[in-house]
Amino acid sequence: MATRHLYVVRHGAADPFGELTVTGERQSHLLGERLARLPIDTVWHSPLARAVATARILGEHLPNATVAEAAELADHVPHVPEVMPAAWAGFFDGFDAAEAAAGARLAEALVSRFARPAETESHEVLVTHAYQVAWLVRDALDAPPARWLAMSCGNTALTVIQQRTGTPPTLVLYNDMSHLPEDLRWTGFGPGTRP
Template identity: 75%
Template sequence: MATRHLYVVRHGAADAFGELTDVGRRQSELLGERLAALPIDTVWHSPLPRAVRCAQIVGERAGVAVREAAELVDHVPHVPDDIPPAWAGFFDGYDASEAAAGARIADALIARFARPADVETHEVLVTHAYPVAWLVRHALDAPPARWLGLSCGNTALTAIEYRVGLAPTLLVYNDMSHLPAELRWTGFGPGVRP
């Protein structure tokens, strides 16, 4: 039975202009070294510069082709009808057309990547925090609003497998073991980290 192995990552740490920082480049290099041990077929990336550069670095280290996938762009995948009070400020100003556009991108992401393949594949998706959360929520068959709060660190690895006739298998979520302590937990707000 063919398995689609997805290795989903948030891009490396970036500056306010969307370019990788020195930390982000180092995170990307270390991720690429980790993934080089796997039989990666393709590294897909969002069209945004921070994801493009991260994917290029990973592809160089892993020695594989790098391709763009518009579905991986940073977007809000779902706006709940009843917004939790803690998220009210985040959604302030979202209108119905923006919510619908985000939902269309989320549906396209799932349709393209969250399904079994005809042949065994190992694909890296370099994307952003919200699409990672949406793919994890989907793999767990959780309600749409559960993507909220599923944060992930820069270059943290999430692995999901898809097989015909079976529910998706979430193998790893937010794994930063390829990063030394000083490079972990970037992309998160302040707080205690394990």
């Protein structure tokens, strides 16, 4: 039975203009060194600059992998809950029905393309954004749509999902930052105590 190995990562740390910072570049190189031990076939990336730059750096460490854009990995809000958690009301303030519908369509396209088994064994890196990582994890766990709101991930943190025909997806790792030294972990999160 073929397994589709998805190595899902959030792009490296970026500045307010969406460009990788020096920290983001270092994070990306360290992730590339970790992934270089694996038989990666393809590095798919979002069309946004921070993901493109991260994928380019990963490609330097994965010379046998194809690096290509996948529009489904673009940053978007995948689901707007009908009953809004109070903590998220400000975030969704001003979100209209058209934006919510467009996000739902992109989320469905993301799942349709990547959250399914492949015909042959494959090892694919998906360089995307925090919301898309959360959406793919939520999908793998068959959790209710609003559960994506409670998940986040650090820059270049590694999440591994395996897809096989006839079985539910397997969540192997979530938000693993063991390839990063302590000073490069937890970027992309708000303030708070970290383990």
